[in-house]
Amino acid sequence: MSAPRQEGAPLRAGVVGLGWAGQQHMDAYTARPDVDLVAIAGLEDEPRARLGDLYGLSDAGLFRGYEEMIAQADLDVISVATPTALHAPVALAALAAGVHVLSEKPLAEDAERGAAMVEAARSADRVLDVSFNHRRRGDVKALKKLVESGALGEIYYAKAGWLRRSGIPGLGTWFTRKSLAGGGPLMDIGVHMLDMALHLMGEPAAEAVSASTYAKFGPLGRGGSVDRPTVAAGEDGTVPFEVEDLSTAFVRLSGGATLLLEASWASYIKSDELYVVLYGSEGGAVLGSSGSWSESRLEVHTELHGVPAELFPALGPDGRHGEAVDDFLAKVLAPDWSDFHGEDALTRARVVDAAYRSAEEQREIRLDRPTRQA
Structure with a gap:
């Protein structure tokens, strides 16, 4: 679990994924005076080193794998900007460690995996959010x-x-x-x-x-x-x-x-x-x-x-990614996280799942209305 942060101390942020989207999150975190970007993770050696230099990170803040970063970097928040199939594994590991999660869209590769992420956020009582940056146009x-x-x-x-x-x-x-x-x-x-x-x-x-x-x-x-x-x-x-x-x-x-x-x-x-x-x-x-x-x-x-x-x-x-990150951090800094466990993103995943099933079965698919847990 991440260590309790002293009141007024900057939030410690990490980003998994070194591509364009990941760099948007890095830029947004470094633009905030109340956040320290302390770690990035990605398999590509040259981009990882180059971005480490760009954002002033020491070698101790550069990781090949997200598991090591979550275990060693003492994070408060993490952004997930990886291929879609990695959203759930990274988010589940981070939530289990008590870290708030901002994922790139979509929530996961299917609604079943997305539901597991939402349940993990509820169990840990941590924020789970998705960077739908285009709603900030x-x-x-x-x-x-x-x-x-x-x-x-x-x-x-x-x-x-x-x-x-x-x-x-x-x-x-x-x-x-x-x-x-x-x-x-x-x-x-x-x-x-x-x-x-x-x-x-x-x-x-x-x-x-x-x-x-x-x-x-x-x-x-x-x-x-x-x-x-x-x-x-x-x-x-x-x-x-x-x-x-x-x-x-x-x-x-x-x-x-x-x-x-x-x-x-x-x-x-x-x-x-x-x-x-x-x-x-x-x-x-x-x-x-x-x-x-x-x-x-x-x-x-x-x-x-x-x-x-x-x-x-x-x-x-x-506003794009910067505003999406700001909105995520506002949720993290709120006194109550019970409304921020990723339910809205899961509704999108369920519609997408139903659409693919409808196309495959060539029929209309009815969705059960999910019950919201307290």
């Missing part, structure tokens, strides 16, 4: 305020999607192996859109899911990102590809609302796009851009004094 935050104000009325239908023209993140790498990633774009980028939609709609419970998945590009070695590595094709001209490259799901929500969700790594579209569309009884909203996944943009369609009106709200800055 400026357009998402502005739209959330509008919804909460009642300006759009009852949100009864939503559409959300993230589509790429050619963006499979590493053909033949861990991203495209089901045992390591859990799934394809629905698990990778679709879960961001699911999180954003449920967050904006006020967290309605998912009651049923009907979905389909397709793999038309990846098995042929097509659709890969130009900036990501590709495993060489075999003699038959194919590369290892065990997941979908496009998914679509229709989700029935509590209160009668519905959500149409789509995600793709590769498809013949004009350009990449990310969007959320909300249909409300008093107004509608379109978030995102049809020409860019990264451009914050928000339109609101309503009436003012009986006259149709199109509004373009002013947007604040994107």
Whole structure:
């Protein structure tokens, strides 16, 4: 177990994973005066040494494995930025040691493993959080305020999607192996859109899911990102590809609302796009851009004094990973952790699981509403 920290002492943070996402967490921790980044872990020797120099870590703060880091670094908080199949092993080890956990999305490779993480957080009474950084976009935050104000009325239908023209993140790498990633774009980028939609709609419970998945590009070695590595094709001209490259799901929500969700790594579209569309009884909203996944943009369609009106709200800055880390630390510093055991992230995992099962069995899957433990 981590040693009790003296009041006012900085939190001791560690990061598992040396890639881009892990470095976002390292940057966020080092930007905080009340946090000391004391350890990083990863198997790659050169990046580990380089990042150790960059963040001013001694050799004692550099680890190949997460087990040694958790056992030796006396951590208060840990970020998990590894391939998806390692989220649960790292989180379970950290929670057992009394360390609060912030994981990259998704929670785990399936809901069963995610549920084990949530139960471990409850048992240890430690924070378990997931870095859904895209809900910290400026357009998402502005739209959330509008919804909460009642300006759009009852949100009864939503559409959300993230589509790429050619963006499979590493053909033949861990991203495209089901045992390591859990799934394809629905698990990778679709879960961001699911999180954003449920967050904006006020967290309605998912009651049923009907979905389909397709793999038309990846098995042929097509659709890969130009900036990501590709495993060489075999003699038959194919590369290892065990997941979908496009998914679509229709989700029935509590209160009668519905959500149409789509995600793709590769498809013949004009350009990449990310969007959320909300249909409300008093107004509608379109978030995102049809020409860019990264451009914050928000339109609101309503009436003012009986006259149709199109509004373009002013947007604040994107918070991204830094804000996700800040929100996690705010939970850690709260006096009560009973509401922060990862239940919201588990709801997303259950919807994704149901979508994959629906696609496999070609039928609608009903979800049992989980009971919240005290």
